Amino acid sequence: MSTNPIIKGFSPDPCICKANGKYYLATSTFEWYPGVEIWESTNLVDWDLVKRPLVHEKHMNLTGIPDSGGIWAPALSYHDGKFWLFYTICKQIDGVFKDVENYITTCEKINGEWDSPIYIHSSGFDPSLFHDGDRKYVLNPQWDYRSTNGKVRFKGIELREFSYEKSKFVGESHTIFTGTATGGAEGPNIIKKNGYYYLICAEGGTGRHHSIVVARSRQLTGPYELSPYGTLITSFHDMGNPLQKAGHGNIIQSYEGRWYLVHLTSRYISEQSRVCQLGRESAIQEIIWQDGWPRLKGTDYSPLVNIESLPARKKNSEYFTTSFNNGVLDKEWFMLRRPIGERIKLNEGFLRMYGGDSLSSLFNQSLLARKWKSFDFNTETTFRFNPNNYQELSGIVCYYNTKNWLFLYVSRDEISHQRVVNLLLNKNGSISEPLSGLYGYLPNDCEKIKLKFSVENAQIQCYYSHDNEPEHSIGQIIDGTFLSDEKVDGWAYTGAMVGITAIDLKEKISYTDFLHFSYKDK
Structure with missing residues (x-):
């Protein structure tokens, strides 16, 4: 049973820390809500999602945020008896400008209510906070919109240096590292060991050329x-x-004294296809120290799938099912850009979802989604829905972003005056x-409708049935590789998702009662 990836599906830019006998790892969420996923582990291999800290408007407002904008590369640390979360909100990413806001929020308990964030600056993205005794320093990749000379x-x-108590910078600015010939130095973190400050930096952009480099100095301000x-x-x-695209991560010493690097990675469907539907995932490598420098154990610089010093993963496949009967949504459900709020109501045995915007909207969608965890799975939903017209739609969707999705849905055909099952494909x-x-x-007279995706090697077959009738395939097999980082035009930083959605393009008053949802790896 393999070690890596340690967190499957869209979970990029891992940042790890430890506290109170456990490990905590934060990952990016981009346009998905709530913001930031924090995972907990006792063995560095088996991780449970324990908190989505950015839940209130005081933390973020992503309405209208472009695809792959939103929450970038959170930096999680533990110091002074509390957790510190440094995060970027990227509001605009096209062209030469990156319009961002960088914030810090804190909390004494990982599951607690996180403080109102402090605004730090809008210069660059993927910053981190280094705690050096009782002093704190902001590490920030500087972005230059100019390209001349x-x-x-x-x-x-x-x-x-930054004073959290005064909410302002109190020291001079130092450019401590300009990167290597690879270019694109970002995602900086510092650790201190044996009198040296070690700077860990991602380079090469978050694609095939991605990498991590290390520099060190006796002085925090350099030279490195x-x-x-x-x-x-x-x-x-x-x-x-x-494990492709290995890069962006940080180093930690385990409670047993070993050293590890967590980093992002991507898995191709096949070496020939070279497309990543699952997005960027999180992985781990053991570190050894040679002549005072960190190196990967057991390899040169290529990531390993199996790490001998870590235990076998307890769960190697994903199975999730819900009948919405406990009054609480599972933590791994995502919404888009904002809370659905009053547009969903949890009742005993069903979830009522009121119709929202189309799947192409950047604003008020009614959508609950989960990550693809593998290239082979079955997922289905059962629901009650009686649309009045063709502008009311409800069903199940495989989704990458507003311009790439496959929607299997029920609506009403005004010619036959019947409810129909149809497909919309956005490439x-x-x-x-x-x-x-x-x-x-x-x-x-049918009451319960079931819609299903069967995905195998990223090829998608759609099915439908009603009440207790046998299911029927509908349409041809659809090549799902368009739901990948490589085939999406423009910025593609997330990963394929599957979810349930209700759309009302007329009055926003129609609703769907979802009775069941399941996802199971094959």
Whole structure:
């Protein structure tokens, strides 16, 4: 049973810390709500989602945020008896500008109510906070919108002392690292060991060239020298490695005294296809120290799938089912950009969802979604829905972003005056109807409708049934590789999701009662 990835499905930019005998790891959520996922473990292999801290408007407002904007690269640390969370809200990412806001929020208990955040600055993204005794320093990748006279976008890593009590910077700015020839130095973290400050930095952009490099200095403000062993981790020169795009992470010493690096990675459906539907996931490597420098144990710089010093993972496949009968939504449900609020109501044995915007909207969708955890799974939902017209739609969706999704849904056909099952396919903003009007028709007296996706090697077959009738396939198998980082046009930082949604393009008063949802890896 493999060790990696330790967190499957869309879970990029891991940042790890330890507190009170446990480990905590934060990952990015981008446009998905609530913001930031915090995972807990006692053995560095088996992780449980314990908190989504950014839940209130005081923490973030993502309404209208573009696809792959939102919450970038959170930095989680534990110091002074409380947790510190540094996060970026990216509001605009096209062109030469990156319009961002960087905040810090704190909480004494990981499951507690996180404080109102303090605004830090809007210069650069993926910052972190380094605690050096009773002093705190902001590490920040500087972004330069200019491109003339040899200027580069990633201008270098800035270090500056910050007073949390005064909510302002109190020291001078120091550019401590400008990166290597690879370029794109970002995601900085510092650890202190044996009198040295070690700077861990991602480089190469979050694609095939992604990597991590290390530099060190006796003084916090530098000068920093690069590791003589070169890159700490990358998959770029190892095309057959199951763990691709290795980069962006940080280093921690375990309670047993061993050292580990957590980092993001991606898995291709196959070496030939070279597409990642699951997005960027989280992985772990053991670190050894050689001549005072961190290196991967058991390899040069290529990530390993199995880590000998760690136990086998207890759960290697995903199974989730709910009949919405406990009055609480499972933590792994996502919403888009904002809380659904009054548009969903949990009742005994069903979830009532009122229709919202279309799947192309950046604003008020009624959508609950979960991550794809593998390339082979079955997922289905059962619901009651009696639309009045073709502008009321409800069903199940495989979703990457507003311009890439497959929607299997029920609506009403005004010609036959019947409820119908139909498909909408959106590939990079081009929307089509794969059934070409050959709908599945539902009897007028049917009560419960079931819709299902069966996904195998990223190929998607759709099914439907009603009440206790056998299920029927509908339409041809659809190549789902368009729901991948590589085939999405523009920014693609998340991963494939599956969920339930209700749409009302007329009055926003129709509703669907979802009775059941399940997801099971094959």
